Amino acid sequence: MYYYLYDSFLSDKKYAQTIAKIENRLIDLGINGKVEKMSVLKSIREVVDDNIRSGADTIIAVGSDKTFSKVFPAVANQNGVTFGYIPVENSTIAKMLGIPVAEKACDVLSARIIERIDIGKVNDQYFFSTLEVPEASNISLECNGGHFNISSISKSDHIQICNLSYAPIDTERRKNVCNPKDGYLEAVFTPKEKGAFGKDKLATKKQSVFPIRKMKIVSDEIVSLVADGETIVKTPATVEVLSKKLSIIVGKERKF
């Protein structure tokens, strides 16, 4: 049984036509199901748990990448439940997953190509794509139980922990960087260099890439890490990959 969770912003009139088209297409394909709208008064986790108990085996987030990031942790916690996504506007995550926008996404859901993919965990929070480490001095990554640690020499590298990255990574040297099915997170250090007009730009050709399963991010001062552009976690933080944790419906045009 399909269960559709609409983001609250879809109540806006400008999305009415898009939603109508999506719902019609779902009915045509025979994959319509229960619909619920998210609100600040309802906990997403509780709503998802209740519906799974009622027999839902496919949870679909309808909205934007933020909606995706809010809903997938609740689904990843459950066994035997598949997650799907219908973006109503241009979406980076949808592109990576090979899902087109709005009603066209319904055809991808109907085809049900399911992949089991990795997700990242930072302390007790899940993240799907990237954990951003802000620029700060004396940040280091302790890996393999503290057997070695990695740090930036200049203390000014842009550091990301990626599961599935949209950031530019030097793909000439490393094809298929940040494959969310490889059982690893990639710690990516990108140094900055002076570009035109003295502005800093990222030197992707000088990137460092470390495939790592578990690490601890430590710093002299408390630093806020940003997971999926939304969740904030303070250092020290333990980051690990949860291998093949999420069953997700993807399109043929997926990037991994």
Next chain:
Amino acid sequence: MEKDTETIIGPSVKVEGDFHGEGSIVVEGQVTGTLKTNQDLKIGANAKIKADLEAENIYISGEVVGDLYVKGKTELKSTAKVTGNIKTKIISIEAGASLNGNCVCDQNGTMELKEDTQKPKSRSGKNDKSDIL
């Protein structure tokens, strides 16, 4: 780790401790401790290594202070500077490379090693775990 998984230690990064990987490793930055992989290890011209190295094949263009234990081929490019002992199967040294240390080429795999050219021990004093990253 998948076969094509590669670790890149770029010029802006420093690694300290016992670094053990299973994929190939490219080093262009700084490494202190031990560096071990069961695939290829490439050390770029600007890399600075103070570590014992162990790999299937090693290609060196930069500076290494430490012992090398190589199952296959060791290549020292013209810009390579190695201070340490090497135990390898095949070695290739370009004109201009410098090597200060003993070198044992054991092509048949039967040659007994001298103590000082045996498999390197951890420099950092930590336990030598074969866990991957």
